[in-house]
Amino acid sequence: MGRVGIVLISHSTKIVEGIKELIREVIADVPIELAGGTEEGEIGTSIDKIVNAIKTADEGKGVVLFYDIGSAKMNAEIAIEMDEKSTTKIVDAPLVEGSYVAAVESGMGKNLLEVYEAVKKSF
Amino acid sequence: MEIKVEDAIKWFEKINEKIKLNKEYLTSLDQVIGDSDHGINMARGFEEVVNKLSAKEYGTVSEVLKDAAMTLMSKVGGASGPLFGTAFLRFSTAVKVKESVDFETFTLGLESALEGVKHRGKSTAGEKTMIDVWSPVVDFFKRENDFQPDELLYESRTAMENTKEIMATKGRASYFKENSIGHIDPGAASSYYIFEALAEVLQEGEK
Numbered sequence: 001m002g003r004v005g006i007v008l009i010s011h012s013t014k015i016v017e018g019i020k021e022l023i024r025e026v027i028a029d030v031p032i033e034l035a036g037g038t039e040e041g042e043i044g045t046s047i048d049k050i051v052n053a054i055k056t057a058d059e060g061k062g063v064v065l066f067y068d069i070g071s072a073k074m075n076a077e078i079a080i081e082m083d084e085k086s087t088t089k090i091v092d093a094p095l096v097e098g099s100y101v102a103a104v105e106s107g108m109g110k111n112l113l114e115v116y117e118a119v120k121k122s123f
Numbered sequence: 124m125e126i127k128v129e130d131a132i133k134w135f136e137k138i139n140e141k142i143k144l145n146k147e148y149l150t151s152l153d154q155v156i157g158d159s160d161h162g163i164n165m166a167r168g169f170e171e172v173v174n175k176l177s178a179k180e181y182g183t184v185s186e187v188l189k190d191a192a193m194t195l196m197s198k199v200g201g202a203s204g205p206l207f208g209t210a211f212l213r214f215s216t217a218v219k220v221k222e223s224v225d226f227e228t229f230t231l232g233l234e235s236a237l238e239g240v241k242h243r244g245k246s247t248a249g250e251k252t253m254i255d256v257w258s259p260v261v262d263f264f265k266r267e268n269d270f271q272p273d274e275l276l277y278e279s280r281t282a283m284e285n286t287k288e289i290m291a292t293k294g295r296a297s298y299f300k301e302n303s304i305g306h307i308d309p310g311a312a313s314s315y316y317i318f319e320a321l322a323e324v325l326q327e328g329e330k
Contacts (some may be wrong), residue, residue, distance in 0.1 A: 044164075070295060072204035074243055078196060113327025 004106040004115045005031040005057030005101055009067040009076055011044055015036040019096055027103040033057040045072045053087055062087035062112035064119070066099045073075040089116050093123045124270055125223040131187040132176050133327075138322035139169040142313065146293055147195045152309040157294035161309040168199035168207070184224045188215035188232075190231030196297035202294060203310065206240055206253065230264040237261045251303060253310035256282045260318055272325035279318035286311040 006023075008016040020032050030063065033053035040046040050065070057063045062091035065080075067073045073090065080088050089112065091098055101122050105115045127133075141194035142149070142165045149162030172191045181187050186213045196208030218224045225230065237257045241247055248258040259282040263275065284307065291303035294310075 038200045039197075043160075044204075046200070047196050047205075048251055051130060071200070071202040074202060074209075075196075077243070078209070080207055 001109070002059030002061045003030045004061045004102070004110065004112050005033065005054075005059060005063040006102050006106065007035060007050065007053045007057050007063055007065045008095065008099055009035045009045055009050055009053075009065060009072045010095065011037065011068055011070070011072065013041060014035050015068065015095070017101060022096070023100055023103045027107045029058045030103050030106045031059055032099075032103065045075045047075045047079050047082070050075055053085060054079060054083060058068050058087070062089070064088075064102050064106075064112070064115055065090045066093065066095045066102070068095050085111060091116060093119050098123065124325065125225050126157060126184055126229055126324075127223040128181045128184055130324050130328060132181070134190055134320055135169065135172050135176055135187070137323055139316050140318055141316040142166050142169050145312075145316065149309050149312055151309055152312055153191050155306045156291060156303045158201070158295060161203060161313070164199045164201045164203055165207075165313050168195045168324045170205065171198040183218075183220070183222050185215045185219045185221070188212075188218070193291045195309060202244075206244055206310070207313075209239040209243040210236040210257070226267075226269050228266075229270075230261075233257075233261050234262055243299045244293065246293045249289060251286050251289040251291035251296060251308045251311075252293050253308070253314045254313045255274070255286045255289065255308065256314035256318070257281075265279050270325045272322040272329070275318055275325070276322045279315050279322075283305060283315040 008019055016034040016036035030062050033056045035049040035053040039046050054063050059120045065076050067076050098119050101119045104117050105118045131299050144163040146166045149160050153159045153161035160193050172194045175190050175194045192208045193209035214232040214236040217232040218228050246252055262278050263278045286308040290301055291297045296303045
């Protein structure tokens with residue numbers, strides 16, 4: 001059975017790599033995909049990276065997106081508009097703590113809305 | 124005058140020239156109230172746009188605008204990519220189907236572009252952003268009945284200069300609060316080059 005996927009979007013590849021490492025300490029079987037930095041690996045965000053991360057993270061149960069500053073959220077919105085899927089949700093929550101909560105919830109087999117609500121309730 | 128495919132392409136070529144020429148200046152504006160990457164990002168983005176447009180045959184102005192938009196979105200890092208990309212994407216959708224674009228349709232396109240930027244950036248006029256150039260330019264187009272390149276130059280330049288006195292309440296510059304006063308907004312400056320380029324295309328078209 002699939003789990004709700006998590007996509008981490010940040011201006012920095014290192015930020016999202018670190019968060020994934022942190023979550024993997026406790027949660028092993030939840031899909032976590034990273035969209036950190038630009039295509040060239042510089043500071044920034046990339047719509048293509050976000051779109052690909054969503055595709056890979058989606059096991060059929062939907063995906064939640066977490067973002068950091070500035071263009072990250074705008075690019076996340078554009079990625080969702082381009083995809084036209086209703087099973088991807090942006091969560092307005094702190095990147096580290098929010099995605100951690102989401103991973104725990106998803107690991108318990110919760111559905112997209114339950115994961116989303118659980119994170120929203122925590123912050 | 125009507126905007127045809129070759130005018131639209133020329134528009135982006137001119138924007139590219141201007142941004143490239145003023146790359147250092149744009150970056151210096153961004154240094155004071157941002158993360159000093161605006162000039163570099165915009166130059167890279169519009170360079171890619173021109174490369175993209177020169178490699179393809181286009182049937183409509185809308186297709187030109189769409190390719191420019193998609194390229195900006197994926198090649199400009201930072202907030203400028205999604206914002207300028209959204210502007211041209213909405214513009215493209217608003218002028219769809221028509222092979223060339225008359226003044227009235229162009230005005231509708233500009234208006235949609237502005238709405239797109241406002242929506243994407245969750246911003247409005249008076250927050251020291253690109254909107255402070257796009258919004259007065261749209262108002263100017265709505266007042267007129269035909270393209271007026273000389274006045275367009277004046278309107279967009281004045282609007283850009285007016286951003287100097289505004290305190291930033293949106294974007295990275297808003298962290299600087301009252302210290303943002305006294306500096307032209309980089310996004311407003313880039314937007315001025317976009318309309319300056321348009322004015323030149325129009326002037327050449329009149330000859």
